[in-house]
Amino acid sequence: MEFTPLRISTVKPLRDLTFDLYIFFKEHYLCYAKRGEQLSEDKFQKLKTQKIAKFFITEQDEVNYQKFLDALLDETLSNPKIDLEEKVNMAEGAASSAVERMQKNPTESAYRATEKAAKSLRQVITGNPDTLKKIFGKKVEKNEEIIKHSLNVCALAVKLAEVKRCTEQEMDDLGTAALIHDIGLTTFNKDDIQLFYKPKKFLSNDDKRVYYLHCKDAANILKEKPYVTPAILELVMNHEEVASGLGPNKKKKLSLQEEILSLVNNYDKRTITNKTSPAQTLKDMMIDELGNYELNLLNDFKKVLQTEGLLE
Known part of the structure; x- marks a missing residue:
């Protein structure tokens, strides 16, 4: 069984x-x-x-279970008497469960759960100004860090997309892609997975070659699934791309959603691997990533972090 x-x-x-x-x-x-x-x-x-x-x-x-959870999510998020803490815990729990299910076996049921979780997170984030602070304030065990990273990227990418006036569907696509963007890491062996925790500046050329395979591996996992839309597949496949063309796919012209996902993934991963504070991570990125992302997007991202109280 x-x-x-x-x-x-x-x-x-x-x-x-x-x-x-x-x-x-x-x-x-x-x-x-x-x-x-x-x-x-x-x-x-x-x-x-x-x-x-x-x-x-x-x-x-x-x-x-999914029918049970969908009903519970809808009731929890729409009930004004339920406090934000409980709403965040419910949405985070649904997202974490969905990501773990996708990592284990990316069935249509697991994928639909991921879509629902992304939509729920978007509803909580756009409707409650303190949500991001609650999400980013939580610590997890080492074996949960990759899943927590996916949740962080989802939450922050959706918020930045809201600021950039993306539609709800664009935000939901971005959120879904963010939750599963690192699904390719499930193909890595015990040694290669350690590259996730290694600061980018210390990666050798061979380290980069191996690590960036997770983008192609993710595409291979998802491309034969008829329920995964082309928009999601493109976002997942290109989440390490930058405008300078130095990403694994050498893509230079990024859509707004691709650029948001890449930027937020870069930021959150830096906080994990470099073990720097959010403020220091942002400061480093404003210098290091010029030419990799549009300056106005970097500035909007900085405003989001400041407004949401994530640099304190």
């Missing part, structure tokens, strides 16, 4: 489950709650106290 991980924040207590819910304990999957049952508040809080971050469902129950 195959199991699919999901974040505990996407399952609420006192709500009828439409799927069997499992936890992973001592190398075994144990059924924690059966379909038709509800999780009590006590049980739910106990799991949080024990720092159990994930539940699991069987692959056969993915459709049932």
